[in-house]
Amino acid sequence: MTAIAVTGHMDLTEDSTPLVCTALDDLLKPYVDSLFAEAVLAACGRLTVVIPFQDYRQNKVKPDHAALFDHLVEASRDFERWPRSVWATARQTS
Numbered sequence: 001m002t003a004i005a006v007t008g009h010m011d012l013t014e015d016s017t018p019l020v021c022t023a024l025d026d027l028l029k030p031y032v033d034s035l036f037a038e039a040v041l042a043a044c045g046r047l048t049v050v051i052p053f054q055d056y057r058q059n060k061v062k063p064d065h066a067a068l069f070d071h072l073v074e075a076s077r078d079f080e081r082w083p084r085s086v087w088a089t090a091r092q093t094s
Contacts, residue, residue, distance in 0.1 A: 037049075037072050041075055046078070047075060048076060049072060049080070050080045050082065051073075053084035053086075057069065
C-alpha cells in the first residue's frame with residue numbers, strides 16, 4: 001500500500017508543471033517505496049510496514065529485493081498484515 005501526501009501547490013508555473021509531472025512519474029517506479037522507507041529510517045523516522053497478505057513475500061517480492069524487504073520489515077516500529085480478502089477488495093476498487 002502506498003500513501004502519497006499532496007499539499008496545496010496552486011501556483012505552479014507553466015514551465016514547472018512538466019518538471020513536477022516527471023518527478024511524480026519517478027515516484028511511482030518499482031522500489032521507490034523502499035528508497036523512501038530507507039530515507040525515513042536514516043532520518044530516525046518511524047516506519048510502518050503494511051503487508052497486503054500473508055504470503056506476500058513469497059509470492060510478490062523478487063529475489064533481488066528480498067534482503068532489503070526483510071530489513072525494512074525488521075526495522076519497522078509498526079507492522080500490519082492484512083488478510084488476502086482485504087487486499088483483493090482494495091485492488092478491485094482502485
